[in-house]
Amino acid sequence: MKRTHTTFNAPALFRAAAMPALVLLCIGAGELSPAVESFPQSWMFPVSSLINSALGWLVPTILPITSFVSGITTVLLAALVGTLQYLPWPAVAATVVLISFKAGGMRLMAISVGAIAYIVLTGFWQQSMATLSLVVLAVPLSVLIGFLLGLGAFFLPRMRRALELVFDFMQTFPAFAYLLPLLLLFGFGPIAGLIATAIYAVPPMARCTLSGLTEVPEERREVAEMSGCTTWQRLVWVELPSARPMMALGFNQTTMAALSMVITASIIGGFDDVGWAVLSGLRSADLGKSLMAGLVIVMISVVIDRITGGILGSARPHNAGRLNAGWRAILLSSAAIMTLGAIMRYAQPAVVSGWNEGRGIVDFQGLNQVLLAFVARYSDVLEAIKNAVLYYLVLPLRVGLSGAVLPLTWGFSMTPGITAAYGALAVLLSARQILRGRPSAAAATLCLAVLIYTGLVAFPWPAAIALAMWSAWRAAGLRLALFTGLSLGFVLVTGLWVPFVKSLYLVVVAVVLCAFAGGLIGIIAARSDRFSAIIRPVNDALQTMPQFVFLIPALMFFKVGEFAGLIAISLYAVVPAIRYTEAGLRSVSANLLETATQIGCTPLQSTLLVQLPTARPALLLGLNQVIMSAITMLPVAATVGTAELGQQIYIALGKADAGLGVTAGIVFCLLAINLDRILRGVAERLRGAH
Known part of the structure; x- marks a missing residue:
């Protein structure tokens, strides 16, 4: 043609x-x-002053309620932490290994054994139990709120767009921005951190609940109505069972979101958990301790992710009875092991206490010296990379x-x-x-x-x-154009235009770096199954690693400054570029690739001229996720010297100016939502063109 x-x-x-x-x-x-x-x-316009005035009226009004909630939650958290830290670690480890074997077989059991060994050998067992307690209490609260929000969005179609916008705000609003209001409501301590974790983890469950219910086949609803089911009966007997896989995914993602929040929550928690170990290590320049503690959170995340995925993935209606029978034996065995451990702790308190509070065998100072020696040896190369990115990008x-x-x-x-x-x-x-x-x-x-x-x-x-x-x-x-105009107008009247623009160019630079590096890795992974198998666990580790952990290599290699923040943002945001590039290229029709080969295309030409253009919608969605990840990481990167919106949030924390923090958080949300909607629109146009 x-x-x-x-x-x-x-x-x-x-x-x-x-x-x-x-x-x-x-x-x-x-x-x-x-x-x-x-x-x-x-x-x-004095937006932050108005927010401060509103909070000044709201906080005393609801403080009795939050104090009551804080009291109950404090008792629950103290009881759970005390129980987990009281039990000998071999008893808790045996229970986890037993559940892992049931959920995922020998492979998951081996992963759990390795994770537990790492935690014990690094001396973070006590802190790990405190972190696990926070997650155990925060996740059910997040799941319940997310389920109710998703259910409300499903039953109120007219409100669905507004609720989805609320979900977007909850998912993109920086956690640092609402730390100060939470401090005013719940006081300094682990409860404020727990509430912050619960809020941050709500959107995945809400979105998955809504998605699962809306994707129920219409034929099933019609059969239920023909059978005389009421709306409630149809929901309980037809729609919720059909949406179970998506809701299981929501539960899994909510758990991962809660784990990724633990370090941020430690800023206002003052809680001796793993997040506090990472944070205190960063503050004292003990990078070895921070790195080891950050990897503890990764280990916990991987084990919980695999266990919840195995349990919820195997919970199908056709084998629910067999599953329950098997899990009954597992739960009874776990209870017996825990009881035996409690008896041992009571009988030999000194011995068991020594097990749980052991400092491990890792020499953090020695690790610091190794890291510093590596940086000193390759300082010229690192400086050249830094100057090239700064001067030319x-x-x-x-x-x-x-x-x-x-x-x-x-x-x-x-x-x-x-x-x-x-x-x-x-x-x-x-x-x-x-x-x-x-x-x-x-x-x-x-x-x-x-x-x-x-x-x-x-x-x-x-x-x-x-x-x-x-x-x-x-x-x-036109609707999005008007929303974009109003959003930027809000940024202007708040006086945050210059920090907003600085945030934008940092995001652009990080996206360029991620698109280049992640795209190249994704192309190689799409062409090599062996390389794909190697890079997959690396991607998993990067996705489960808490945001603050990415600051450690950035500080170690490039010291404090804007470039260190840029590297941390890029490390956090590169995974979607890799995954979507590989998935997009692998989804290209084999017939199309065979045709390209027949007309004389080399493998490189086939990739550049056939696969990449065909996979443009998937690549654009990956770019969208890279941008969202980069924006999410901006407030964390501000701790190492970036001068943008994240710095405004830290200024607000230092001055106890909740209005400024909330205003900067809203600007973050508007930036993320507008970029998300624009890229979604472009992706839809490309998909329609294909």
Whole structure:
């Protein structure tokens, strides 16, 4: 089929030139008017003060309720921690191994034995039991609230969009932003950390419950109605059993979310758990201790993930009876082991106490020396990597090519001649898009060229809002464009525009690094089953590792600063790029690949010209998840020196300014939701085109 091209015509030229012309007009106006270059302070609105006033009224009103809840939860937590720490570790270990064998066979049992051995040998058994107690109490609360929210969204279709927006806010709202309100309500201690963990872990259960119920086949509902079932009977006997697999996934993901939150909760918890060990190690520059403690959380996460997955995955209606009979014996055996352990502790308290409180055999100071020696040996290589990323990626996005291109780093400067050549190249690339019948792509090319030249920080706010609204409109329609405009308007009136822009360019740089590194690894994994098998456990470890743990290698290799934060963000966000790239490439039809081979394509050509274009929807979804992960990591990265929205949250914590923290958290949510919706819209368009 012959490819047709669209010639230059007036409508296409207008659509390609309108937005770039508006952007250039705003830049020119910014040179003449300070109000266009930076948002005037007199136009700002005291949002944080209003939130503080609202909290000042709300906290005393509900404090009796929260005090009552805190008292009950304190008793439960103390009882659970006391029980788990009282029992000898061999008894708890034997119970876990027994359950692991029932849930996943010999392989899971071996994983559990290895995890328990690691925890005991590193001397973190007591802290692990405290962490496990937090999770055991937080997860049922999160599961219950998430189930009720998902059920409400299912039964109220008109409210579903609003509830999904609430889910988005809960999932993207930085935990640090609501730590201060929780401190006001529950006081400093582990209960505030427990509530923070429970809140953070709600969205996965809510989303999976809603998804499972909405995906129940309509035929089953019709059969239930024909049988005379009421709405309640249909829910209990038909819809909930059909949605059980998705709800099981929600339970699993809720548990993982709770475990990923334990270090953050330790900031306000003051609780001697593994999270506090990681945090205290970071504060005292004891990187060896932090790394070992962080890996303890990874071990706990992997074991719980496999056990819950095995139990819930095997809980099918057709074998529920056999499953219950088998688990009855397991539970009785576990109870007997625990009872025997309690008797041993009572009979030989000194011996058992020594077992549980052993310091382990790992020399953290020796590990620190090894790590420091490694960094010292390869300091030149690490410094070269740091300078390359900063000079050729971070600075151009922050201050633009006009400020970043210098003879010292690039070998030349942006003279008028080079600037003219840069503009001519942008126009030529735009004209090429017009010839292909893509006026919107042509406009995007010109706007991107202007943005890269000026930099995100110096880009005028009216141009930024217009460009964002235009992108949202082209991706998903007028409604999203209006929402994007209102979101950016809120950022402006709060006075957080500059931190917002700095957050945006950090996300962009991290996404570029993740897309390059993760995409390359994903391509190799898609072409090699052996490499895929090797990289899979690495991905699993990265996904279960708490966010603060990623700061350890970043600090170890690159010290405190913006680049260390950028590396931590990239490490945390790279896994979706790897997984979605591999999955997208592997999903390409074998017939299509065979056809490419028959017409003479090399393996590289087949990947670049056939697989990647065909897998674009999956790759774009992976990019979406990379962006969401990067935004989630921003507040954590602020602890090592990044100057963006996360830093505003830490300033709020230091000043006890809950209003500023909540306002910055809302801006985080708006950034994540808008980027998510725009990329979803583009993915839907690509899927429709395919």
